[in-house]
Amino acid sequence: MKIDSFFPDNVKAALKNDPPGEWMPALPKKCIRLSSGYPAPKLVPSGEIKAAAARLLDEEQDLPLHYLGTPRMEKLKQQIQNRLAERNIKVQEDELLITAGACQAIDLIARVLLDENVAVAVEAPTYMEALEIFRNYTNQIISIPIDDQGLRTNELAQVLAERKSAGLTLPRLLYTIPTFQNPTGTTLSGERRNHLLELAAEYDFLILEDDAYGELSFGESPTTLKTLDTVGRVLHVGSLSKVVAPGMRVGWIVGESEFITAFSWFKKDLDHPFAQATMAAYLEKVDLDERLTELKTVYRSKSERLAQYIKKYFPESVSWYVPQGGYFVWVKVPGVDTAEMLEKALAAGVSYVPGRFFFANQQEGIEYLRLSFSYESEERMEAGVQILGELIASYLKKTT
Template sequence: MVKQLQNYQYAKYLPSSPSIGGTTVTDPFHVHLSFGYPSTHLFPIAELNHAASNAILNHGTQALHYSGGDGPRKIIEWIRNRSKIRSIYVKNKQIITTAGAMQAIDLAAKVLVNPDDEVWVEGPTYFNALQSFRMAGAKIKSFPIDKQGVQVDLIEETLVKARQLNKKIPKLFYCMPNFHNPSGVSLSLERRQRLAQLANEYNFYILEDDAYSELSFKNSYPPAIYSFAEERVIYVGTFSKIIAPGIRLGWIIANDEVLQNIHLLMLGSQTSPFTQQIIASLLEGISFEDHLEQLISTYRQKRDIMIESIETFFGDDVTFDIPEGGFFLWLSFRPEVVTTNFADEAFRRGVSIVEGKSFFETNQGSNQLRLCFSYCNEEQIRRGIKILAESYYAHYR
């Protein structure tokens, strides 16, 4: 007779919500307008095959050890040199590689945040970052965005009042200054500078998540917030959007003290030396600028097709800002609209989106949703928007 196990109490901060945006759907005809994924056909398959072969045949005896071969050093040097276009000038020792940007965000949260500490964010903001801050036990406060990004003047007002009333100031402010997820807007230069000044003045860290900055449809690269406050900004980048997400390779740029603490959390290990060897070989074997131009050209075209489809099928019943880069469109409906009412219908008909409420800590975003134009092909985008509109008008006329 098998003894029945007692109930077990798991960690209190484990997420309770299911996967977002139909991530478990395997139907090949399903239209995933929810997926914040790169376009599959843009993966440099042949080049990666050659790079992997070179890594194993020519560097395998070192790259497969804990310490790796010369791949990690080459990746760090590539990151350091590439960062100069964002006015980031650092030494190799100020860069550490991670298993994607999400691990970088999570490590930063664990290093900086204790339970009941304040973490401030943009509203809306990236839902997985919110989950990381919740799991750290943070109290989360959000600040609205407009066409120029987060409204830094409201952040400043709140900081001034907190100091006057002897209340907590944030340990961390998390933001995505370029082609924000989900809204697609970018933070203005003036606001970048002021936010950096506030971090120095009020002694909090800015966690600058810059996952999409390479995908600028106008080839414009404004200076990173990091460039204005090197001691109070943790900068995060990733290869997921420019090479492939499955390689799980990102990075952190920060001051020595932050990186020393992150190294402690990583228990002395480094991010897959063999993967870094492959990507180092890849970057040496391709013209990165040509590769990047192909990405930008494709995503710009997909954005335009999605905008054209929205205008055709929704007319004036939605509003959105036109992103100049990245992956996303952020749709707003009339205040009385609740996207759940038609998102479920669209899902049953084979189209998934991410509802706006997923991007807020508080009860907001019920009349908003995020669409991704990068993953689906042109036919899927048109068909998906048509089905989404039909589902909407079945409830709201």
């Protein structure tokens, strides 16, 4: 039996891509995980979630364990609507779809909107798992560079004009993380947010706004693209993974009701009733604003510490962006192939994510790496940066 004969052509094409998650190395025990985009372990409310699950089962018995779930699933939807309203994203019930995290949301959008004849535009660099998702549906990926103010919309305008003039495929969808971007930590300026919406109208494309880190601001939170959107071109994706717990797998899509209907058609009943009901029970008892204040305080301090350690231990030729929120610092190491260096870093007991995996054209990311300040303690973070600094210095000596 020839198994691949059962796969349609689009699946065969997708399977030629790198395996999902290949960028994630096997980490040695006790490795200092500067690669992990996870919440700080002490900030994950395991006790409160345990109490919420117990209360849920006491009150509703077997209901949360059935396919249809419980009324608390609808309550979760209302809780998220209320949360979005506090951020000036006013959404009706039929304009919101709860998903199993942000990745399912992105996959649903890609599945409904993309195929091999359709192009998608992305930031360069961008979230590596989004790239993996898009490649499952199309190989037409248009990369637009970013700088310290986010997506370079003037360059996007130039690319769109050139493609239109040449009769090339224009993007149907543009994927962006405009606020505390993964991997760079940069934030799209207000002027560019407006320009991006203008370009979407002029060239008739949709914007997928990934707002996973939007509430983790170290200062004033920027206005979301969805708030600025007056005609329904923005599909807003959010998640509770970064502010509560990633393993709960609670995310959402906000969009025009016709889009939400299409996404739910393909989502079918792929809900997680118990997780969603537990999250609703948790949110009933927690002051999320108070929790966010704590998260911001901790992550701001850890971000500042990481910057201090980089300045102290890395060679002067290394540069980085200073984030105003989120989880990450994006580092450029001129003259060093960071993917090649990773093996030695792991052997020395520290991990990071090489920059190449954040680019559609991986050659563009050879000299970059992403460090996370969210997961490790400040002491282990300093030790990890010191190890990396010594390793980078040794690599730079070889090239001089």
